[in-house]
Amino acid sequence: MYAVIASGGKQHRVEQGVTIEVDHLNGETGSEVSLAPVLIVDGDAVLATRDELKAAKVVGKIVGAAKGEKINGFTYKRRTNQRRRYGHRQQYSVVEITSITSK
Numbered sequence: 001m002y003a004v005i006a007s008g009g010k011q012h013r014v015e016q017g018v019t020i021e022v023d024h025l026n027g028e029t030g031s032e033v034s035l036a037p038v039l040i041v042d043g044d045a046v047l048a049t050r051d052e053l054k055a056a057k058v059v060g061k062i063v064g065a066a067k068g069e070k071i072n073g074f075t076y077k078r079r080t081n082q083r084r085r086y087g088h089r090q091q092y093s094v095v096e097i098t099s100i101t102s103k
Contacts, residue, residue, distance in 0.1 A: 001043035003058050003100050005035045014058060014097045024091040027062050033095065034059055041102045056102050060095040067091060 002015045008023030014035075027033055038056040041047040047056060068090035076083045 003041045004039040005058050006037050019096045021092040025093040031062050059099045060097045063094045063096050066094055
């Protein structure tokens with residue numbers, strides 16, 4: 001059985017026991033987290049409509065944290081001596097999927 005969930009503006013295909021990286025979630029390491037919304041569940045039958053997915057639930061456990069790649073940026077405006085450097089490094093939560101329920 002697998003499910004497709006949406007988290008942080010991205011969609012993830014998950015199965016029980018799989019570890020995924022999602023955008024930073026509020027919670028400590030070892031805490032349970034419910035991942036919603038569930039977009040599709042495929043098991044014995046495919047559940048895809050809103051009414052069928054109301055009872056669907058994906059639960060995971062936060063295993064740890066991770067950091068993405070550093071992004072360096074530079075902006076400037078010509079002839080005005082305006083320059084600005086900036087950087088960003090995305091924070092992720094590592095989540096292990098513990099259960100997928102469809103009913």
